[in-house]
Amino acid sequence: MKLHNIALNNIRRRKAKMAFLVVGMIIGIATIVTLYTITGAMQTEIADKFDQIGANMTIVPQSDSLSMSYEGVNVSDVGGTPNFITMNDVAKISTIKNKENIATVAPKLLDTLKIDNKERLVLGIQFKEELKMKRWWKIQGNKPASSGDVLLGYQAAKGLNKKAGEKLQVKGKTYTVAGIIEETGNQEDSVIFMDLNELQTITGKSDAVSFVEVSALCSTCPIEEITMQISQKLPGTKVSAIKEAVQARKDFVDRFAQLGIYVSVIVLAVGSLVVLITMMSSVSERTREIGIFRAIGFRKGHIISVILMESGIVSIIGGITGYVIGMAAAVTAGPVIAQMDVSIPWDAKIGLAAMLIAVAMGLAASALPAWKASRQDPVEALRYL
Amino acid sequence: MSLIKVQDVKKIYNGGEGEVTALGGVSFTVNEGEFVALMGPSGSGKSTLLTMLGAMNPPTSGNVIVDDIEIYNLTSEKRADFRIEYLGFVFQQFQLIPYLTAAENIMLPLAITGKSNREQVQMAQNVLNKVGLGEKGNRLPNQLSGGEQERVAIARAIVNEPPILFADEPTGALDSKNSEEIMNLFKHLNKEGQTIIMVTHNPEFLSYVDRGIFIKDGMLDESRHSKKIAV
Numbered sequence: 189m190k191l192h193n194i195a196l197n198n199i200r201r202r203k204a205k206m207a208f209l210v211v212g213m214i215i216g217i218a219t220i221v222t223l224y225t226i227t228g229a230m231q232t233e234i235a236d237k238f239d240q241i242g243a244n245m246t247i248v249p250q251s252d253s254l255s256m257s258y259e260g261v262n263v264s265d266v267g268g269t270p271n272f273i274t275m276n277d278v279a280k281i282s283t284i285k286n287k288e289n290i291a292t293v294a295p296k297l298l299d300t301l302k303i304d305n306k307e308r309l310v311l312g313i314q315f316k317e318e319l320k321m322k323r324w325w326k327i328q329g330n331k332p333a334s335s336g337d338v339l340l341g342y343q344a345a346k347g348l349n350k351k352a353g354e355k356l357q358v359k360g361k362t363y364t365v366a367g368i369i370e371e372t373g374n375q376e377d378s379v380i381f382m383d384l385n386e387l388q389t390i391t392g393k394s395d396a397v398s399f400v401e402v403s404a405l406c407s408t409c410p411i412e413e414i415t416m417q418i419s420q421k422l423p424g425t426k427v428s429a430i431k432e433a434v435q436a437r438k439d440f441v442d443r444f445a446q447l448g449i450y451v452s453v454i455v456l457a458v459g460s461l462v463v464l465i466t467m468m469s470s471v472s473e474r475t476r477e478i479g480i481f482r483a484i485g486f487r488k489g490h491i492i493s494v495i496l497m498e499s500g501i502v503s504i505i506g507g508i509t510g511y512v513i514g515m516a517a518a519v520t521a522g523p524v525i526a527q528m529d530v531s532i533p534w535d536a537k538i539g540l541a542a543m544l545i546a547v548a549m550g551l552a553a554s555a556l557p558a559w560k561a562s563r564q565d566p567v568e569a570l571r572y573l
Numbered sequence: 574m575s576l577i578k579v580q581d582v583k584k585i586y587n588g589g590e591g592e593v594t595a596l597g598g599v600s601f602t603v604n605e606g607e608f609v610a611l612m613g614p615s616g617s618g619k620s621t622l623l624t625m626l627g628a629m630n631p632p633t634s635g636n637v638i639v640d641d642i643e644i645y646n647l648t649s650e651k652r653a654d655f656r657i658e659y660l661g662f663v664f665q666q667f668q669l670i671p672y673l674t675a676a677e678n679i680m681l682p683l684a685i686t687g688k689s690n691r692e693q694v695q696m697a698q699n700v701l702n703k704v705g706l707g708e709k710g711n712r713l714p715n716q717l718s719g720g721e722q723e724r725v726a727i728a729r730a731i732v733n734e735p736p737i738l739f740a741d742e743p744t745g746a747l748d749s750k751n752s753e754e755i756m757n758l759f760k761h762l763n764k765e766g767q768t769i770i771m772v773t774h775n776p777e778f779l780s781y782v783d784r785g786i787f788i789k790d791g792m793l794d795e796s797r798h799s800k801k802i803a804v
Contacts, residue, residue: 189677189680189681189683189684189690189693190684190690191684191685193677193684194670194673194681194684197672197673197677198672200672201671201672202672476668477670480664480668480670481681482629482653483627483629483656483662483664484656484657484662484681484682484729485653485654485655485656485657485658485660485682485685486653486657486685487650487653487654487685488649488650488653490685565629566629567624567629567630570664570665570668
């Protein structure tokens with residue numbers, strides 16, 4: 189007979205009460221595990237999705253003379269002495285060490301062309317890549333399908349008095365206005381968007397790119413690292429991270445992670461309360477029994493040990509079962525709850541953490557009942573008086 | 574030789590209705606190997622005295638000395654150690670732990686002594702044999718009769734071979750036949766050298782003890798103290 193035998197026998201005998209305790213613990217731990225794993229998976233997924241919306245990096249040729257800017261990006265020598273990035277350089281972006289973090293590479297050629305007797309800003313883009321990045325664009329009409337299509341910014345369409353489906357003459361060639369981008373309030377509104385190759389051809393700037401916007405997935409690799417790797421691949425360029433985009437992403441993901449933590453803390457507090465109340469009630473029911481232990485000669489430490497052992501054993505059972513149930517719930521219900529294709533792997537470290545949290549929660553919540561039990565006066569406990 | 578010395582022990586409780594004197598200055602000694610009955614009517618203070626002798630209930634004044642140790646000069650934890658080493662208790666209503674078998678109940682005082690499981694099992698079996706329950710060690714308390722539960726309680730009290738055995742109304746929950754058997758068991762243990770102090774209000778049991786100490790209203794009733802009466 190050792191102290192742990194007393195704890196084990198009590199657990200066996202008080203099956204209903206202990207089952208209640210285990211269930212409380214399981215609910216707490218399973219909820220935390222489910223929340224943690226789902227929010228963890230969602231964080232990566234959301235971060236990646238967030239990163240794909242808009243650029244978080246720009247690449248411009250290095251130049252001393254800056255004459256034009258687009259969307260806050262300074263573009264050099266438009267219409268003057270060419271100082272361009274080449275398409276060969278653009279291809280190199282996808283060869284960096286962290287190439288899997290590169291979601292979209294959108295090269296652009298910016299130029300001014302005389303259209304309808306007026307100098308207008310024309311941006312050559314790769315429609316597919318651009319539309320992937322500019323998900324906030326709402327297009328009236330159709331998305332451009334071929335190099336013969338152009339997209340007009342809201343103000344540009346107004347200035348040219350063009351509607352979707354109408355024709356537009358540019359340098360003697362006829363293009364179809366596939367669609368008009370709804371007003372964004374940005375410089376985009378006054379731009380004519382056309383196929384990059386097409387603009388390169390009609391302006392005679394074959395292979396030339398004014399600047400490149402890149403959206404990189406930064407959840408697994410810091411943007412500074414990706415910026416540095418691109419800079420090394422493209423020595424004649426200036427690679428900059430768009431701090432606002434990175435910060436916005438970080439703020440959003442941090443808020444999401446915080447929400448998970450807050451919910452977990454609340455669940456943990458409720459779970460601890462269940463353990464505290466159950467253990468208090470258990471100690472109260474066992475007043476006489478604890479009195480016998482003390483009268484026989486058990487020290488306060490022995491009583492505390494027995495109570496904490498009981499709680500510890502129950503916590504380990506609750507922790508392991510809670511982890512298994514929580515993970516099973518996360519794996520099966522995670523994609524439904526998250527409304528996205530999240531991948532939730534079984535992780536032994538989470539299992540160990542769940543068990544440790546359960547034991548810490550059980551012991552912390554049992555500390556007060558154990559201390560109270562140890563201080564019971566054996567005489568009063570045995571109701572001698 | 575005096576094993577227990579009780580010197581002018583008083584116990585006063587402060588209750589809602591003012592001070593209540595449970596013991597008003599009690600002195601006596603108990604010799605090694607004696608079988609003493611503490612007797613008196615309900616509320617006379619005999620159970621209070623027993624808990625004081627049992628190192629559980631400090632007196633308001635006076636000394637309790639056991640084997641030359643002033644037990645209330647010890648800290649609460651040292652008194653717990655003292656209890657496990659010196660004292661065995663047979664409580665009212667048996668007070669067995671319901672989820673432990675008879676043998677496990679008996680091994681309870683051994684659980685904190687550092688003895689090996691094997692040693693504990695052997696010691697428990699020895700006392701089970703001594704109290705006549707050699708075959709019933711695996712039974713839970715609710716699978717035993719009242720008399721058998723009392724025997725388990727006695728076995729638990731003596732398994733550690735304590736110098737002193739206290740029993741508080743040990744036959745209070747038993748019929749006359751079982752009561753007689755239990756008293757014979759106590760007598761047998763006493764003959765083997767066990768010092769026993771038993772609280773009882775049954776005067777018939779005076780025939781089993783060496784001496785009866787009577788308490789009335791928290792004081793010794795010297796006029797009724799009895800010497801050994803032949804069984």
